[in-house]
Amino acid sequence: GQSLEQPSEVTAVEGAIVQINCTYQTSGFYGLSWYQQHDGGAPTFLSYNALDGLEETGRFSSFLSRSDSYGYLLLQELQMKDSASYFCAVNFNKFYFGSGTKLNVKP
Amino acid sequence: NAGVTQTPKFQVLKTGQSMTLQCAQDMNHNSMYWYRQDPGMGLRLIYYSASEGTTDKGEVPNGYNVSRLNKREFSLRLESAAPSQTSVYFCASVGMSSYNEQFFGPGTRLTVL
Numbered sequence: 001g002q003s004l005e006q007p008s009e010v011t012a013v014e015g016a017i018v019q020i021n022c023t024y025q026t027s028g029f030y031g032l033s034w035y036q037q038h039d040g041g042a043p044t045f046l047s048y049n050a051l052d053g054l055e056e057t058g059r060f061s062s063f064l065s066r067s068d069s070y071g072y073l074l075l076q077e078l079q080m081k082d083s084a085s086y087f088c089a090v091n092f093n094k095f096y097f098g099s100g101t102k103l104n105v106k107p
Numbered sequence: 108n109a110g111v112t113q114t115p116k117f118q119v120l121k122t123g124q125s126m127t128l129q130c131a132q133d134m135n136h137n138s139m140y141w142y143r144q145d146p147g148m149g150l151r152l153i154y155y156s157a158s159e160g161t162t163d164k165g166e167v168p169n170g171y172n173v174s175r176l177n178k179r180e181f182s183l184r185l186e187s188a189a190p191s192q193t194s195v196y197f198c199a200s201v202g203m204s205s206y207n208e209q210f211f212g213p214g215t216r217l218t219v220l
Contacts, residue, residue: 004149030207031207033207033208033209035209041213042197042211042212042213042214043150043197043209043211044211045208045209045210048207048208050207087149087150089150091207093138093157094140094152094155094163094165095140095150095152095209096152096166097142097149097150097151098149099147099148099149100147100148100149
């Protein structure tokens, strides 16, 4: 399989900005995706980077640097409802996921 | 559109029993996937189907079989369930117009005793 490393848990306060990193040891993939999963729910798509650089979707942004084997998800203006697990995944037309980062947003 | 549907939502099996997990999508997607998710972990690909009539192994295919019945349906079969197969199983699909965005079903929570 592919190796994608994420921090296991991150805590931040409401209104703050948080960055979730994803480092990987693979190459030749089409792009890097990010998914959100609330407890007991299914993953839902957040963002995708086919090319290096920043992609912005509302409060969420995602970044990819293939030369550094690194990507991140940036969440701005944190809300309580952002408390969830976040997964990065590489796309080879089949997908490999990281082990996920649990984000705890506190008041 | 219902999106991706999975049945059943919950299932308890005894070791050695068999069962089939059903998945269907109504978005005319070509590619479909089966994943398992163990507590506190990410999703691991079991099998996938890039198009109707084709299936390929993922990371953890042992103990499972799949059938791509038609473009809409992709089933996962456990021939002889083992406690190590206790997990949450998700089906997902991807379309040609947005080939990087997977749409997931609600999951099947399987316990093997």
